[in-house]
Amino acid sequence: MLHFELVTPERLVRSEDVYMVTVPGTEGDFGVLEGHAPLMSTIRDGVLLVHKTAGATPEAITIRGGFAEVNASGLTVLAEQAV
Amino acid sequence: MASLKALKIRIGSVKSTQKITKAMKMVAAAKLRRAQEAAMAGRPYAERLEAVMASLASKVTVSENSPKLLAGTGKDQVHLLVVATSERGLAGAFNTNIVRAARKKAEELEAQGKTVRFYLAGKKGRVLRRFYPTSVIADHELGQHKTLAFAQAREVADDLIARFERGEFDVAHLFFARFQSALVQIPTGQQIIPVAVPAGAVSTANDGGAAVEYEPDEEAILAELLPRNVAIQIFRAMQENAASEQGSRMTAMDNATRNAGDMIKRLSIQYNRARQAAITTELVEIISGAEAL
Known part of the structure; x- marks a missing residue:
């Protein structure tokens, strides 16, 4: 499972283990699965899709401004706003 | 020496100030917790x-x-x-x-x-x-x-x-x-x-050996x-x-509430003393009046 964290300046919105997350990067959307290569990318305003399990209907979270970081411990999305 | 009435009014006013500071303290305590969180x-x-x-x-x-x-x-x-x-x-x-x-x-x-x-x-x-x-x-x-x-x-x-x-x-x-x-x-x-x-x-944090993209x-x-x-x-x-x-x-x-409490205590003592003094004076007057007869 992929450890996924969504943080805004106001609070820690999500911290959970999921199957896959699709992130709206500045240079295009990218999906992050477990074991993804280390990556840092800025994000554009858009919809973040969280797939809890393979094949499940994704949950959509609208985010604004920020960046995403993938490292050995998982995916961290720092967004200015998340709804 | 302040009159009995003036003292009484003073005590009343300090008491209501104390009520306000006490309420403000409690509101601040509640807000503090939220701000800290x-x-x-x-x-x-x-x-x-x-x-x-x-x-x-x-x-x-x-x-x-x-x-x-x-x-x-x-x-x-x-x-x-x-x-x-x-x-x-x-x-x-x-x-x-x-x-x-x-x-x-x-x-x-x-x-x-x-x-x-x-x-x-x-x-x-x-x-x-x-x-x-x-x-x-x-x-x-x-x-x-x-x-x-x-x-x-x-x-x-x-x-x-x-x-x-x-x-x-x-x-x-x-x-x-x-x-x-x-x-x-x-x-x-x-x-x-x-x-x-x-x-x-x-x-x-990122130096896990792998190069970050x-x-x-x-x-x-x-x-x-x-x-x-x-x-x-x-x-x-x-x-x-x-x-x-x-x-x-x-x-x-909290300090203000405590100060107000001290003040009330002091004023009450002053008030009671003044009251007692008034009673004593009255008694002395009555007794000396009775003796003069």
Whole structure:
């Protein structure tokens, strides 16, 4: 499972283990699965899709401004706003 | 000696003051908890952003064409002091301490021949106008919000960055009160522009052996991160301030309540003595009157 964290300046919105997350990067959307290569990318305003399990209907979270970081411990999305 | 009636009125008025300070103390205590929770909730973001900033800054070399927010304007003449205070008073020495810290820094800088400008965030910083009537370049009111929104900090940060780009100042310092406990708030000043990169904090977070891929590239990410970092620092200062303000108010109102209690006790003794004296005088008059017969 992929450890996924969504943080805004106001609070820690999500911290959970999921199957896959699709992130709206500045240079295009990218999906992050477990074991993804280390990556840092800025994000554009858009919809973040969280797939809890393979094949499940994704949950959509609208985010604004920020960046995403993938490292050995998982995916961290720092967004200015998340709804 | 005050008359019995005057004493009675005085006791009544102190009692109602005590009621108010007691209520304010309890409200501050409740708000303090919320403000503290908010400050705690904001910590993960700030910590991660700091780690990312450090790892990025260590990869990018500062040169003439790096973003101004990182490299500075190349000058060190005009200093801007951003003074974050609260919107309301009656919080002990909270605002006074912040303003005092800012004034101290201003005097230091002026002694070095620098130009000092002020940027006020919060109504209670306005006392600075009295000392530096011409140096206050902006007066930003925070408004009466129940909880601090990041958007408020963003507004201040955007304004600051725009002024920086126009060359209105070279260095910016931020003044606020760091929250330690309900009893202790430390007035703090820190440099926010140009961004002080944590020296020696070459991050180990990403050095898992694998090379990190940057999208678009280090410089572009850093350029986007820098203004965000300013906003975050201001937001954190506001959060710390909010908690400090309530803590300071709670302590101040607790003291006021206790003082009022002491005062009531003292006045009551005075009142009872005066009453007893009046009774004694009356008795003496009656007895001496009876003896004279």
